[in-house]
Amino acid sequence: MAASTPSPADLSAALVLEPVASADWLVILPVAWCLAIGALLVMLRRQIDWHPYIAVLGLAGLVLIDVLLLRHVLASGPVTMVMGRWLPPFGIAFTVDLTGALFALTASVVALAGAIYSLADINDSGRRYGFYPFLMLLMAGVSGAFLTGDVFNLYVWFEVLLISSFGLIVLGSEREQIDGAVKYGFLNLVATTLFLITTGYLYASFGTLNMADIARKAEGLSGTAPLMTLTALFVLAFGMKAAAFPVNFWLPASYHTPRVVVSALFAGLLTKVGIYALIRITVMLLPLEREQLSFVIAVAGALTMLVGAFGALAQSDFRRMLGYLVVSGIGSILAGVAVGGPGGIGGAIFYALHSMLVMTALYFASGVAAKLGGSFSLASLAGLYRRHAGFAALTLMLCFAVSGLPPFSGFWPKVMLVKAALDIGAWWLAAALLVTGFLTTVVTGRFFLLAYWRDRADTTDTPHSVTISPAALLPLTALTMLVLAIGLYPELLLSTIQSAAAGLGEPSAYLNSVFPGGAP
């Protein structure tokens, strides 16, 4: 009712008064779009036959929105929209820079692939249980986390995606799934609580939660505020989310229990949100403290890599092995965060994007392999190459990519990371990266040898059912081709990532987008 009486106050100090350009709506649209479609699916709870198609179309729309958003950000730098036209630092700002847009786009591609794969993997009871609404709400949370410019809002999106992921992980309600869900849920709740406590502490020190405002004030407060404690707590909280050593044990204990498509989405999206938040907070908001903590992060990263690689080597289950490979990849990203600078951060971002695509595709491959071979266990999987040579070729390409061999997408970020580590004289970190690459090659080689090349013990039933559902093969092929294309033509992505990393290290464009008139 405030609008009915003319107010003498100067509104321009508190509100955005100029009209918003239509293109700026792309900042909020990924989240609003996913929420609206998710809500629509909840409403249409009786028409479960429509759910898959609405979700696939919705996620295709999300990919389109994210592509347009990336183009907009490339053309005009970081974009900000403030909720309810209240100016930051009091209003909540959504600010998208190149890093956020790249992550959001990759996440939407992974989710679209997952939705297509789910046509072959999620049956009627899974649909009735609400797989597709959960998927859309998960994507709302993931997109929100990548696009927001406010630390508390980041926490809220973490909660949204966490609650949706709880729903997804227990889909089916089998005993093993409940077991996995308890481990997953408990550890993630601890991490989220730690994140919330740290956010409260951050607010107490800074008096603001707007990321740009914090980045601006951090240097001035470094003498008086406990910034080191804050950074350490953030690193621990996000490290738990990302499954970094020594808090990585929940991931291999839970990621092999849900449906294949759920594991694939989790591997592609959830740990990467943790890593993204770590990069955003430590690199952009608290860079000096990250510098001081870099040795700790580097040691944690090296150990995460090696623990993941050795753990994968010890597994006899396809999906458990992949869980350890996810952990190992997180270690490489942490190494990049520890090294810092455009090379290290760029390598970390590139590796994260690569890992999102490759790990999702590998989980799809595990599902297809289990359909062809009847099991996830390496002891009984055999002779897949004879059954479907094309599928075996796709898997081999993904194995090369995850090991960091050329000409696939894993190669370039590894090169960037090793070079960045050697440039600052951290030879042991570079060595850890290379040893991990070697170990991962051994892991995938062993696995490929056993599951694909080894002849089946019983050769009697070979000709039966060698077809793979096209709904499973299409996303697998598309992601593998994307991995190959990035490996062959990395220039465009590389230059984008380099400017994204430069924008994180020197966030003046980000600050200008949030505070166009300079300091308030």
Add this chain to the structure above:
Amino acid sequence: MTSVIFRAVAPFLTSLMVLFSIFVLLRGHNEPGGGFIGGLIAVSALAIYGIACGVETVRRAIYIHPMAISGAGLFAATIAGLISIAARVPFMTGLWIYPSVLGVEIPLSTVTLFDCGVYLVVVGAISSIALSLEERGGE
């Protein structure tokens, strides 16, 4: 529940509480109240009705499945934010119209729509939980 008094009173109590919950919802714009607390009051009304007359009766009475109600609420809240796209103001900006119905000016806003969305989400989600708990308890 076997108490005759309770079963006789429950329908009146329920309708009174639902009415009160809507009052609290609409009052919430400038004074204590709002969608969340209003929704909780409405859920307690449904829960009381469920304890008195059985969960099946409640499900029949509300006609729409609770989860669908909460989906509609989430949808309404999202739409409330998106309306501002037409006015060229940022997401979630409160917009007001003052239509006159029978000579009475009625202020309507996207804020109220959002609050109604919250109300429906709370009613749907919590009553879905409460009703299934009551169902289990009765076995």
